Amino acid sequence: GQNIDQPTEMTATEGAIVQINCTYQTSGFNGLFWYQQHAGEAPTFLSYNVLDGLEEKGRFSSFLSRSKGYSYLLLKELQMKDSASYLCAVHPSNTNAGKSTFGDGTTLTVKP
Amino acid sequence: DAGITQSPRHKVTETGTPVTLRCHQTENHRYMYWYRQDPGHGLRLIHYSYGVKDTDKGEVSDGYSVSRSKTEDFLLTLESATSSQTSVYFCAIAGPQGQGDTQYFGPGTRLTVL
Numbered sequence: 273g274q275n276i277d278q279p280t281e282m283t284a285t286e287g288a289i290v291q292i293n294c295t296y297q298t299s300g301f302n303g304l305f306w307y308q309q310h311a312g313e314a315p316t317f318l319s320y321n322v323l324d325g326l327e328e329k330g331r332f333s334s335f336l337s338r339s340k341g342y343s344y345l346l347l348k349e350l351q352m353k354d355s356a357s358y359l360c361a362v363h364p365s366n367t368n369a370g371k372s373t374f375g376d377g378t379t380l381t382v383k384p
Numbered sequence: 385d386a387g388i389t390q391s392p393r394h395k396v397t398e399t400g401t402p403v404t405l406r407c408h409q410t411e412n413h414r415y416m417y418w419y420r421q422d423p424g425h426g427l428r429l430i431h432y433s434y435g436v437k438d439t440d441k442g443e444v445s446d447g448y449s450v451s452r453s454k455t456e457d458f459l460l461t462l463e464s465a466t467s468s469q470t471s472v473y474f475c476a477i478a479g480p481q482g483q484g485d486t487q488y489f490g491p492g493t494r495l496t497v498l
Contacts, residue, residue: 305486314474314489315427359426361487371417371442372487376426 276375278360283381284350292345292378294360302365305372306334306345309357318358319345347380355382387411390475390490398498403462405493407475409455414479416458417442417487418450420471427474433458465497 275297284290296304303322307315321327321336321343333346347354357379361372387410397403407416417432419442429442431450439450447469449461462469473493478485 314491317486317488320486361427371429371432373429374419374427376424 276360276362276373278358278375278378280376281379281381283383284347286350286352286382286384288350289346289348290350290380292347292358292360292380294343294345294375296341296343296360296362296375298341298362298364298373300365301338301362303363304334304336304343305361305363306343307359307361307374309359309377311356315359350382352382352384355380388475388477388488388490390473390493392493393491394494396496396498397465399466400464403465403495403497405460405473405475405495407458407460407490409458409477411477411479411488412455413477413488414455415477415485416452417476417478418448418458418460419474419476420444420469421474421492422471430460430473465495467497469495470497471495 278294305320306318308318309315319327319334321334324336324338326333326335331348336343357377359377360375363372389408391406415434418430419427421427428444430444430448431442433439433452436452451459475490476487478487
């Protein structure tokens with residue numbers, strides 16, 4: 273099965289940098305996703321890592337270490353609109369239906 | 385944005401009544417999913433489908449059934465709603481490979497069972 277851990281809440285200041293960690297234990301691994309979810313809205317895709325290393329997309333970067341079962345999402349130059357929940361999701365390899373298992377999410381509050 | 389809609393968007397019903405939620409996609413994606421989201425529990429998979437008439441259970445399937453008679457529609461039925469099924473329900477689609485595919489979510493249905 274899968275076990276995914278991420279912090280429940282984080283607070284940061286506008287303009288700063290924040291790192292949201294995700295650790296996982298899975299019986300197989302075929303990629304890790306990060307989704308953003310604003311309050312009252314649906315989750316939306318942010319990033320996907322399947323190989324070790326850093327993937328950069330503008331202000332957002334995501335890192336993966338498969339040997340450590342660890343990922344982080346790095347948000348730079350924080351803006352108020354970045355206040356949201358960030359979901360880590362792991363995609364196991366032993367499945368025929370593309371299932372992902374989601375962590376409970378990290379609620380990020382950006383303060384002025 | 386992926387073409388995925390859910391209906392109804394909001395519903396209030398009474399304990400013991402049947403409820404059907406509909407998910408409709410225009411992307412011709414193979415995979416479709418139903419999740420529920422509750423405070424403190426993140427997204428939990430109820431049922432999923434990997435093709436027409438091909439469905440399987442997720443981690444919280446008790447009390448729910450699904451059907452997929454067409455590629456574009458995935459129905460979630462609560463045969464006899466209970467208060468514990470009060471939640472926000474999200475449909476998602478992915479494809480064509482399944483593994484490694486991004487999931488795209490519908491807008492959600494807020495269900496209240498009194």
